[in-house]
Amino acid sequence: MPEQQTAEEQTNPTEEVGTFLRGRREQIAQRWADAALFRTVFTVSREEAVEAGRAVVEALAAVAAAGRLEDAEADGFAVVREQLARTAHSRARSGATLAQISAEMDALRPPVNDLLLDELSAAPAEHVRKCTTALAVLMGTLRLVMMETAMSAGQELINRQRLEMLEIATPVIKLWEGIVAVPLIGTLDSARSQVVMETLLDAVVEQHARIAILDITGVPTVDSLVAQHLMKTVAAARLMGAECIVSGIRPAIAQTIVHLGIDLSSVLTRASLADALAYALQQQGAHIVPAPAGEPQ
């Protein structure tokens, strides 16, 4: 038990939090080892997680002792910065969002707070409040340090998502009885093309579609690989008894395809999704009749 149990009014809360952290380092590290942040990163052994926890507590104690609760650049953090970065990288790689990592950081405070309240059970309420506030500020700063490293770790992932819009689902839209459409957006790399093809073929089967429209208005570049994927998808749909129409080939892309030398003559194309739908309806025997004049739209 710490000697200065009954802190006099004058004790500096920041220093006291520092002393408390050092004194309870082991207990805190043990509790943190069970927290999501440490548990999910240090999976080899619990001792590894405890060790990592000790290092962070040690750093926090140093920062508090230096009286720099709000300073993310405080020297005390230097020794754990790399460890925090690895933790953040690891969480980001396993798919945790920044919000999740932030929440996991927040979850580290309550167990420490409980221990602090326990230690200060005899102290005046005002002093307890000051100390818990100091701890909250310090943990907030730790979170900031962590988030900074997590941001750089997550950047690669975010870039990837933004660049490829990989996670945008490939929705299959039923336009009409027997007519489905898939609007494609973003990069059609091999992996995504595979998903598109499977999604489309599934839809053809499930919806008994006779006509499938692949709209590529949102595809920025059609090179020979993308063209090959489109042709494969069209051929596969044909085998399943559905006719495939590729729509949304913009003029610049059409010209480029021609220069590239790719022969899309085996593929039925239409300039726009609307043109493709009109064609599809016609094939299905539907007739589009303009509304009589004066009829409310």
Next chain:
Amino acid sequence: MTHSTGSVSACLPIHSDLDLVRVRQHVRQMTAQLGFGLVEQTKLVTAASELARNALVHGGGGQMECTAVTSGGVKGLRLVFSDEGPGIGDLDQALTDGYTSGEGLGMGLGGARRLVHDFSVDTRRGSGTTVTVTSWISRPPGPREAP
């Protein structure tokens, strides 16, 4: 060929599919900045996509150097794709439409040549491949060789 090298130069790695996306975006940005029309932008971006993928798939990875150039007052963009891969033994064959040593359409190299104004390949079996392409805003300076 005589043209002065511009100052803007960037070097992008080509080691993954994601790098291909970056290459395309960079070329699109550069051409737009230089004032290329939409069709010329699309052509150069598509050529870059083909050549970068070749460097990745056939050359085992490499890089793209991107430089703004001027010649006779005409602005252009020069792209140099290089890799340290196996090289191309028979360039004529590689340039032939439909020829592929893999599972592609075999339209990339020849197609890229048709999409740009200047095109040259420096390669030897066993010592890598460097493909240099340049496209100019409006028309290429000087007389053009017949394709």
